[in-house]
Amino acid sequence: MKDLTFETLIAVFEEMFGRGLFWTMVVAAVVITLAYIYVLIRDRAVSWRKFLWAQLSMPLGAIAAVLFVQKVTRSGFADIGGPIDVIVLLGVAVAGAVGLAVLVYTAESLIWPKSETED
Amino acid sequence: MSHDLPNDTGRRRFLGLAAGAGALAAAGLPGQSNAQVATKAKIVILGAGAAGTTLANRLVQRLDGAQITVVDGSKQHWYQPGFSLIAAGLKPQDYSVSRTDEWLPAGVTLKPENAAAIDPEARTVDLQSGETLSYDYLVVATGLVLDHDAIDGFSLDMVGENGIGALYAGPDYAARTWKAASKFIDEGGDGLFTRPATEMKCAGAPLKHTFLLDDLARKAGTRDKSHFTYAAPQQSLFGVPIVAEKVRMLFDQRKIGTGMQETLKSIEPGAKRAVFDTADGTVERAYDYIHVIPPQRAPEAVRQSGLSWADKWVDQGWVEVDKHSLRHRRYPEVFAVGDVAGVPKGKTAASVKWQVPVVEEHLVAQIAGDTTDASYNGYTSCPMITQVGRAMLIEFDYNNDLVPSFPGIIAPLQELWISWLMKEVALKPTYNAMLRGKA
Ligand SMILES: Cc1cc2nc3c(=O)[nH]c(=O)nc-3n(C[C@H](O)[C@H](O)[C@H](O)COP(=O)(O)OP(=O)(O)OC[C@H]3O[C@@H](n4cnc5c(N)ncnc54)[C@H](O)[C@@H]3O)c2cc1C
Numbered sequence: 001m002k003d004l005t006f007e008t009l010i011a012v013f014e015e016m017f018g019r020g021l022f023w024t025m026v027v028a029a030v031v032i033t034l035a036y037i038y039v040l041i042r043d044r045a046v047s048w049r050k051f052l053w054a055q056l057s058m059p060l061g062a063i064a065a066v067l068f069v070q071k072v073t074r075s076g077f078a079d080i081g082g083p084i085d086v087i088v089l090l091g092v093a094v095a096g097a098v099g100l101a102v103l104v105y106t107a108e109s110l111i112w113p114k115s116e117t118e119d
Numbered sequence: 120m121s122h123d124l125p126n127d128t129g130r131r132r133f134l135g136l137a138a139g140a141g142a143l144a145a146a147g148l149p150g151q152s153n154a155q156v157a158t159k160a161k162i163v164i165l166g167a168g169a170a171g172t173t174l175a176n177r178l179v180q181r182l183d184g185a186q187i188t189v190v191d192g193s194k195q196h197w198y199q200p201g202f203s204l205i206a207a208g209l210k211p212q213d214y215s216v217s218r219t220d221e222w223l224p225a226g227v228t229l230k231p232e233n234a235a236a237i238d239p240e241a242r243t244v245d246l247q248s249g250e251t252l253s254y255d256y257l258v259v260a261t262g263l264v265l266d267h268d269a270i271d272g273f274s275l276d277m278v279g280e281n282g283i284g285a286l287y288a289g290p291d292y293a294a295r296t297w298k299a300a301s302k303f304i305d306e307g308g309d310g311l312f313t314r315p316a317t318e319m320k321c322a323g324a325p326l327k328h329t330f331l332l333d334d335l336a337r338k339a340g341t342r343d344k345s346h347f348t349y350a351a352p353q354q355s356l357f358g359v360p361i362v363a364e365k366v367r368m369l370f371d372q373r374k375i376g377t378g379m380q381e382t383l384k385s386i387e388p389g390a391k392r393a394v395f396d397t398a399d400g401t402v403e404r405a406y407d408y409i410h411v412i413p414p415q416r417a418p419e420a421v422r423q424s425g426l427s428w429a430d431k432w433v434d435q436g437w438v439e440v441d442k443h444s445l446r447h448r449r450y451p452e453v454f455a456v457g458d459v460a461g462v463p464k465g466k467t468a469a470s471v472k473w474q475v476p477v478v479e480e481h482l483v484a485q486i487a488g489d490t491t492d493a494s495y496n497g498y499t500s501c502p503m504i505t506q507v508g509r510a511m512l513i514e515f516d517y518n519n520d521l522v523p524s525f526p527g528i529i530a531p532l533q534e535l536w537i538s539w540l541m542k543e544v545a546l547k548p549t550y551n552a553m554l555r556g557k558a
Contacts, residue, residue: 011557015548073543074209075536079508084528085536 036102039109047109054105058097065096155183156487163244163254165234167191169199169554170457170471171260172222174478176556179224181483187226188252190244191219192233196554197290198547200468203324205293206286207331208301209507212294214547222554234261237424239450256482259438259455261421263320263466266414271385273411281388282308282408286328287320299408304336307344308407311393313383315414316352317435320458320466323501323513325349325412326356326366332408333373334506348404350378350395358464359519362503365532369505378402383411417459426453428461437461442517443494445478451485454478462497464517469500472553498522502542510538 014022040046069092070076080086162178164171167189175189201215223229230252236245237257244252265287267275278285279295282303286293303310310332314325329349336342349356349370355363356370356377370377381395381402386409393409395402415435417427422436426447429439438455439448442462447453456478458466465474473495480493497517504510512529514522523531529538552558 008552008558011552011555012545012548015551016544069540073508073540075508075539075543079506079536079539081509081535082530082533084530088537088540 032103032106035110036106039106039113042113043109050105050108053108054101057100057104061100062093062097064100065092068096155181156483157183158185158486160255160486161186161253162188162256162258162482163252164189164258164260165191165237165244166260166262166457166459167193167196167219167223167229168260168262168457169468169550170262170475171258172196172219172554173471173475173556174258174260174456175227176222176224176554177475177479178482179226180556181479182486185486186228188228188230188254189223190230190232190234190246190252192231192247194219194231196222198550200321200542200546200550202286202290202293203327203331203504204543205290206284206296206300206328207335207507208297209331212290215290215293224556233418234420236420237426239424239426239447239453242452255452256486257450257453258478258482259421259426259453259459260457261418261459263415263458264418266416267411269414270383270411272388273386273413277388282391282406283386283388284328284408284410285412286410287324287412296410300332300410301335303345303408304332304339304341306407307336307341308346309405310345310347311404311406311409312347312349313393313410314351314353314412316382317414317416318432318437318466319412319415321501322358322466323503325351325410327504328410329375330369330373330503330505331507333375338507345407347373347375348378349375350381350383350404352380352382354379359513359515359521361519361521361532362513362515365511366503369534378404386411415458421459426450426455432461442497443477444481445474445495446481454482462495464497464499464515465495467499467501468550468553469514470498472558473498475553496522502538502546504539504542505534508539509534509536510542511535512538512541 017025066089080089162185164175164187171189171191175187178185178187196217196219198215201210204210205212205214220229230246232247234244235247242254244254246252267273275285275288275292277283278288278292279298282299284296284299286296312325312329329347333347336345356366357363381397383393384396384401385394391406393404393406395404417436417438421427421438426438427436438459438461440446440455440460440462441448445454445456445460456474457471477493477495480491484491498514500514502510503513511532511534513531514524516522521531523529529535549558
């Protein structure tokens, strides 16, 4: 590939999802991240009870992300052909796990702000 | 027709702000390192396919005041790498179809008809309507034509019936090819996969079709009812020796037989027999499914123009350009880019991505009275699908050297899921970004 710059990547992603959807997703990701930072600052501590639920959701996020990618690309575990494929698969799983965990934690904190006694 | 430069910048700023991410906004601004060159030059681009469209979008950013005219009689723009997926039932027919005019920038004129004649001495192009365009600079980007008539007994209306496929002919024929191919997968029999003796676009595509049908038959549980033969005029399975060996090994594993140095000459659709020319006379092969890829040549208007090589590819008529600058060897104000260029290798959309910036640099330098050492190295790439879910990301240059984009990360000769993901997910967006002049 020639000139794989950040700008090229953005252009490619715009084409992949459509400009509207891509930037909506970027905004959604930024909003969720900001909300996560907001609840951390507001509560001034990590709520371990909420964190537990977030952690429990992680395997779900990992599996869902992998199955989603496999479904849209008509592929499966049998297509893994080399180390880089394992790394990509793990990357997808980690992204799904972390993404869902952050989402769950943030949603819990926004819906039940300080409804628990901190341990 | 979408945007010229100021709008583009404005839109990016807007989107950057809308995203609320300062870092993105800063990085999203186009790199305007090159100041625009002011000129009144008349530039005519023949063809608004992959190469012509990409070049038009880039030139409007580089030149101020140039009169750029794009000539193309086809209302539809075809994303041709999608044809292989359509012909394997993996994508619908409309996956490859868009409108020619929607990709062209504001500030260029589209003549919606084909060039009928080119006179490089008078520097004019005659259009089919009879109108004559004069030019200061000409870029030939007409792609190539498929010579289906060269196969006796074959015609395009047969595609899809009686076990005949021809996926190169267009999105509709690719879809009809899948109709015949899926019947072959279900019922089994003799499958014949061919390629022409001429230069061809995406030399990996005949192999991909073979691999895909083999895999689909395996997954359907019908592979042992069928017999696969790949018949080709060449001596080896791929033009790059190290890749040819790899494909040979894969063919052995998948039980795909070969008939090398066999050129498809004619078919008898009624009897389902195909005749091949070989060094020792003709060979007949029976088929239940045959995939036809006809000889490929430059369009007639180009072949009649005197721009073609006189001593090379004489039956094909590719434009006589320097293989590094893509400038015509006898007419310095003429360039050829894309499939029609008379260079070894390079008939892929990925090559277009590397060729267009070279032509752009030479053209802009020439207009500015300058020179440049921008050079095309023969870069050609072909994501070689070996099954649904796996591909090899094969990239090479004029020397037959492998030139991997991700050395040490994505092995070119390994069948990988990531390479499939690139073909399936990233290739079309990258192609589209290229058309807009951004990749
Ligand atoms: C089945 C298949 C699979 C492929 N797979 C891949 C792949 O995986 N990766 C890859 O990189 N490449 C692939 N390619 C190759 C790629 O599509 C071409 O190399 C690329 O489109 C070439 O661009 P071009 O602009 O030269 O020609 P084209 O994109 O074909 O455009 C030529 C244009 O010129 C116009 N034209 C023709 N005659 C005239 C005339 N007389 N006057 C004016 N206009 C004219 C046509 O209407 C057309 O719009 C594949 C091709 C096929 C067929």
